[in-house]
Amino acid sequence: MRNDPQVVGAQPRSAVESQMARSKSPWKAIFAYSVLTLGAVTMLFPLYWMVLTSLEPGDVAFSSGTIHWWPSKFVWSNYPDAMEAVNIPRLYFNSILVALLGTLGQVITSSMAAFAFARLTFPGRDRLFFTYLATMMIPGSVTMIPNFVLLRMLGWIDTYQALIVPSMFSAYGTFLLRQFFMGLPSELEDAAKIDGSGYFGIFARITLPLSMPALATLTTFTFMGFWGSYMWPLIVIQRAELRTLPIGLASFVGRYSAEYSLWMAASVIALVPVLVVFVFNQRYFQEGIKMSGIKG
């Protein structure tokens, strides 16, 4: 990390650069810190307000003209109330099931296809890969309607597979992993080939273990994608028992029009898993963004 003072200190500095560093007045740092802190407060305050409202008694949160920065009374019961009003346990179960299975499916199918594109030779490979790339430009709304019609013909409306299966095959994931596999040294694979490993052995025992960072990145992004998916579940799910978290939350707001404390409590509950994933995978987020930027 560049920002780590020890690492920076370990880098040899040229004369000009240290002169530059010295000529940098403390005002520049003060300016940067003030602007960034002001911005950080703007970023955090709405989120703080969400937690604050979620703990307020209903009538206090709604009284006009008064701003208080701390709950007048901690009403923890808003949380169980919100859970019950929206049936959050069920929404959680659906969202987690769909996100886990969908992510698993996408990572497996993408990594297998990526291996074929990166490491095997077969007729028509480059043309097929180009077709994959070309479809990444097509807006989702083009394929959305035929997919809905197909699922309706299959009788899949209002099923879990409608939420999982169509999103399990990703051209983007295949592309991302193919680029990563291309960059891996092939010596290990050659050695395994000499030892008599088959293609699947090479894929499972060498390529995949070497690609953990890329796989973690794809897993994180895919999981977040499934977790936040909104339009597709809205199209294929009508029954309340099969709703995912975003759909359930949105319908809650439609039904309880002024229960702000409950809205906010439900929103906080919905955000917890995302924040947990983010905290533990923060570096994969940033790496993933940089990887996706490379194709530009």
Add this chain to the structure above:
Amino acid sequence: MTNKSSKESLAALGFLLPNLVGFLVFTFVPVFVSFGMAFTNWDLFHAPRWVGLFNFEALLGWHYDPVLKQTMMNDPFFWKYVGNTLFMMMAIPVGIAGSLCLALLMNQRLKGMTIYRTIYFLPTVCSGVAVLILWKWLYNDNIGLINNLLRGLGDVTGLPLNGPDWLGDTLWAKPALMLMGLWSGIGGFNMILYLAALQGVPRELYEASAMDGASGWKTFWAVTWPSISPTTFFILIMSLIHGFQGGFMQANVMTQGGPAGSTTTIEYYLFNIAFTRFLMGYASAIAWVLFVVILILTLITWRLGGKVVHYA
């Protein structure tokens, strides 16, 4: 074909098959089906009827209205929603500039930047229905935080600072959604991309610029800006592509596209045409128009960008 290469092709087929089947069924074939559907009239419940170019004419064409004595668009709503979409896309350059400024501030060798980066990324992580509900609350006319703050500020300064009914006013609903978008996106993907780009600017260039005695402002335009132009270019194209397809979730969760259609975007219109009015053919035509516009715009940006962007 030798035995070995046919064996390799067979293995490739095995590796590809799961993904390829899904790709063909859910992406490749639907593209052609959608194109065909755009030339039909279909409500899902009766057999589709071939109507030729009728949908495109109804969407893009115009006619002379003898009563009003003026030329009218066949679907004035569509053009209004195109306008809404373009209006909301005006936030894109503001957002890009903001992300770049943040990245420049964070790229200095100061302590604690990792914490700032995490904080600025939080709204992006949280983005989704929960955050939209939060902003619906913040924008509440009478008791929302923003109007309360404005009122408080008005009391202190004596200025008439009464906030509008943000989401209920045709004038303010779009800016309100744009402001929310800036909040959630400014420290997100684009800023991380810019930070990575800034860290990749060759140090020798800065040294040379310092030797020439260039000011910070001059150095930025002479060294930094050209060096990170490929990133700007990438961000711009991706933002345009997303911008044209944007606005569905906000409209669906916060405004129902209102008031008076002022926050209905192309995507929200398309969804309603398809899934509340069941005009599958017409919706497919909208999707294809959207696709073609995105394609043309990307190509133009690509062409123009090729002249401006500096690849090291």
